[in-house]
Amino acid sequence: MTSRSSRKIRVSALAIGLLASGVALADAxxxxxxxxxxxxxxxxxxxxxxxxxxxxxxxxxxxxxxxxxxxxxxxxxxxxxxxxxxxxxxxxxxxxxxxxxxxxxxxNAPLRFFNKEQREISGAARVVQNPNDFGKAIPYSGRGVTVMVNDSGIDATHEDIKLGENVVENVLAPQNILAELAAIAAPGIVPMTYLEGQPNTDLGSGHGTHCAGTIGGTGERSNGLYRGVAPGADMIGYGSGGVLLILDAVGGLDYAATHQFTFDAPVRVTSNSWGSSGKFDPLNPVNVSTYELYKRGIVSVFAAGNDGPGEDTHNPYAQAPWVVSVGAGEKDGVLTSFSSRGKRGESGTFTMPDGKQWTYFNEPTVVATGVDIVSTRALTGALPPLAAEQDAANLTPAHLPFYTHMSGTSMATPHVSGVIALMLEANPDLTPAQIKAILEETATNMTGRLPWEAGAGHLNAYAAVAMAQGLRDDYGRTVNLLREFNANALLAPGGDPLPFEIFFSPVGEVESQSFEVGADVAWVAARAQVDANTIAVVLTDPDGNRYGSSITLPVLGDTAVTGAPGKPGTWTVTVRGIGSVSGVALDPASVTNGYAAPGNIAGEISFLKSAGFTGMDDVGNHPARQAIEFAVANRLVDGYSDRKFRPDQVLRRSELAQYLGMGASIRQSLPLDGSRSFSDLSVSSPAYAYAEAAVAKGASLRDLTWNQDGVMRLVNGGFKPSSSVNRTDLAYALVQAQGLQAEARAFDGELTAFFNGQRVPVRDASQVPADLRGYAQLALDTGVLNARFGIEQGPFDLQPKVVAYFDPGQSVTRAAYAVAAGRFMTQFQTAED
Known part of the structure; x- marks a missing residue:
């Protein structure tokens, strides 16, 4: 396996939109x-x-x-x-x-919300549905592994998560034990006490019940439709209310360590969908507790947090190098806006009390689906109004009493916990470090997302279980996090932070503070530490675009952070209060500035400056320079080892496979039986793993069925790595990567291009193979490729007319691919905005 610590360098890259002030990449x-x-x-x-x-x-x-x-x-x-x-x-x-x-x-189309989609996109469903792939007669289900849900508790009266069946223990912990002790007249230092064997310990939010159903719910109340990832795993519920205090959380971790071998299956995983804000401190009691579990072979899985999209909003407990941090994605494979981000380039080395030296990186480990997840409903849990609306609109009457919707990294975390149970069933000897390494090495690169945002990328449960079992040990060669690049965008600190102080008033004018941003600034960030108030920090750039932070909430999170791509000119920073709760507007008439207490909010504004690019010395005067720089900054393309990009060189098929793997959300795929899909590319070639992924079924992360054809096709049974790529090849690849195979193959009309509100027939449509015309049409319609337009006027025509050409056989240059890749990224990420 590729070691996570083997990365020799950590490259800082420009954020999405760094070059936004340059060339527009596409229409809406x-x-x-x-x-x-x-x-x-x-x-x-x-x-x-x-x-x-x-x-x-x-x-x-x-x-x-x-x-x-x-x-x-x-x-x-x-x-x-x-x-x-x-x-x-x-x-x-x-x-x-x-x-x-x-x-x-x-x-304005209807939507579908199902937990099975969460299982499908990660490949967890594929693991269960295809036991023969793993040489098994009975599917993996998490059997032999106990997972502790360290949360608000579990309503174990639910048939999907029943006490005495798959819930082997349900613990009601004391709520704020120090306050209880303070109220007792008799002095004494007493051991932690709790009530075991309780049918229902989720007496407040229903949060823990929902998480438990995602991990190991049997789906009994839905005929398996809403079952969890690992229905054969045993679960322990530890209910400590809202897990608002450190001691509550530590109590659950302590229970896991104390009772590791109490049950038929050992406790190997704790699922922790809670956290805090602030900097990582290795000696925090929570971090020390998870370290102790790590040494006992128990892996702790943490939610990255719901404070995104600002930089440096990562749950500090999730930053410990011995835990797994989980960000949240949408069901179409994009990183959701609320998922907390790390901080680019931040890492640190420290020594734990046992003398062992560690290095942490402020970034999530992986991303899993966490939006509109349907799972088990607690009978006594409070149901947010938005969830009630979603449930009524999308669940059948038979399912409505037993299931509900929730969103958050809290929902992504138990999904990863369940996948780890599958991995441990496949190989009980895995250590927490090996589990984390496998999750990273099998992950799917997410389009335009850098490690500080999404870690190694999207969870690939199918590959992770295969690697855990030992069927393949060579995943990881395509993961952006784990490799070096020849071309890089560089960032540098932008000088001393600029302090601000703004008085917030719930009504009337709210103060704002103006500041200037230079042309060399790549990123602007604002941060405020807030004590017991509910505000958000808002940046407004010179064009009027607003970038808001998450809302600070007392106890849960006291830091508001937001960030935006740099633009030269005058900016403003201000603050706002809560506008809505669970989708319900608090001020429908918009006559206030949001719900928050009046008072001064102090913070600081910081800057990152562009320090140029390395490894691409030959693009300085190229017409596509900005598009190439954008693509390099977002890991959509790379240069050569001799510091050249060669923009006008024809793109080879081996390069197309590599760039699709880097930036088009393509799953890793290696034949589990050790065979090869083609013989004209050496297994030792750097391009081999990219090529296997490109031609495999289910290559696109958006293919929930894992049955669509690859994003590239073999040529007469071979991969032909040195052959050039033409525009028809590229149309197929970029449309297939969007998961639009069915739409492309259903097309049977005339090939046209949009111009000035009208569809113009494509003159050279007959040169596009009939089975690929739908791909050409969707490439034009989604904006990843442009048509070439011209004017024609015959000798007897009164008016000229516009004509369009697709140029299907034209070879694609490396510069042209960079332009198309930038457009692909822009449209691919639309759903998260």
Whole structure:
């Protein structure tokens, strides 16, 4: 296995949008459903669309006026989110698409919310459904492993997580034991006490019950539809209320260590969907406790936190190098906005009391799905209004009493805990360090996401179990976190932080502070430490785009952090209060500045400056320089070892496979039987693992079935690594990577391109193979490739007409791929904004 500590360098890369002030990468993204609607719509038809703007705050009055100026008269705007719903004609949609402040336009389509999708995208369902892949007659289920749910407790009266069956113990811990002791007249230092064998210990939120169902719920109440990852695992519930105090959390970890061998299966995993804010301290009682569990062979899994998208919002307990930190993704494979981020380049070496030296990196370990997760409902748990609405709209009446929706890194964490149970069933001898290494080495690179944001990438449970069993030991060669790059974007500290102090008033004008940002600044961040108040910090850039932090909450989190790509000019920083709770607006009329107590909020603004690029000395005067720099900064492409990029060189198939693996959310895939998918590329070649992943079924992270064809196709049974890539090849790859195989293959119309609100026939459509015309169409419609337009006028034509060409056989240069990769990233991440 590739050791996590074997990384020789840690490269700082520019954030998404570093080059946003340069070349626009694409028009606003239209989702495929809307494209299909437009194809059959009449000019007068009004379509239901959802418009997302490029900002962090609500739709502004000026943007509403812009909608009206385009002729759009019917719609609705959100109170807090940068989203509007509208009725618009095809021409109005095309005009709206051209606006610089519009990120995407989607058809107002129905949504589906299921826990099985969480199992599918990670591959956990594939592990259970395909035991023959692992040489097993009975599927892995977590059998022989006990997982402790260190949370608000478990309602073990639920048939899916029943006490005496898969819940082997349910502990009601004292709530704030120090306060209880203070109320007792008799002095004394007494041992921790708790009530065991309790049918229901989740007496407040229902949080722990939901987590337990994700780990090991049997799905009995849903005929298996909402079963957990490891239904054969045993579980212990440790209910310490909301886990608001350190001692409560330590009490649960202590119970796991004390009772490790009490039950039929040893305690090997603790699932901890809670945390705090602030800097990592190895001597914090929680960190010391998890270290002790580590030495006993118990792996602790922690939620990264829900304080994103600002930098340096990572749960400090999740930063311990001996634990697994879990970020949250959407069900389409993007990192969700609320998932906490680490801090780029931050690491440190320290020595624990036992004399062992450790190095921590402030970044998550992996990401798993954590949005709109359906799992077990506690009968006594409080149900947020938004969850009640989702449940009523999306669950059948038969399931409604027993299941509910929740979102958060709290929901992603138990999913990873369940996968670890599967790994330990496959190999009980794994140490916590080996488990963490396998999770990293089998992960899927997430498009445009760097280690400080998403760690090694998205969880791949199928590969992780295979590696745990020992079927393959050579995963990891494609993981961006674990490899070196020839071309890199560099960042440098931007000088001393700038302090600010702002008085917040719930009504009337709120103070703001202006400051200047230079052209060399790549990233702007604002941070405030808040004592017992509920505010968010908001940055506004010179173009009016707003970037808000998460809300600070007393006890749970006292730090507000936000960040934004640098733009030269005058910025402002201000603060706001809570606008809504669980999706319910606290001030529907928007007459206040949000719910928070009045008072002074102090903080500081810091900067990161661009220090240029290395490893690409030959792109300085190239027309595509900014697009290449953008792609390098976001790990979509790489240069050569001789410090050249060679922008005008034709892209080879081996390079396409590598770049898709780096930046198109392609799962790692190696044949478990040791065979090879092709013979014309050596196993020792750096390109081999990328090529296997590219041609494998289920390559795209968005393919929940794992049955779609690869993002590249073999050529006469070979991979042909040195062959060039043409535009048809690229269209296939980038559309397949979006998980749009069914849509592409269902296309049977005329190949057209959008121009000025109209579809223009593509003149060279006949040169595109018939089975690939749908891919060419979707590549054009989703904006990852452009058509080439021209003007024609015959000798007897009164007016010239626009014509379009796809140029299907044209070879793709490395610069052209960098442009397409940037566009792909822009549209791929639309769902998280």
């Amino acid at each position: 993204h239209l989702d495929p459903q809307l494209v299909n609607k437009l194809a059959s719509a009449l000019p007068t038809d009004e379509l239901q669309v959802v418009v997302t703007y490029q900002q962090s705050g609500p739709v502004t009055a000026a943007q509403v006026q812009a909608l009206k100026a385009l002729g759009i008269e019917k719609g609705v705007t959100m109170h807090t989110l940068p989203i509007a719903g509208a009725l618009a004609t095809p021409a109005e949609i095309e005009a709206l698409r051209q606006r610089d402040d519009v990120v995407s336009i989607y058809h």
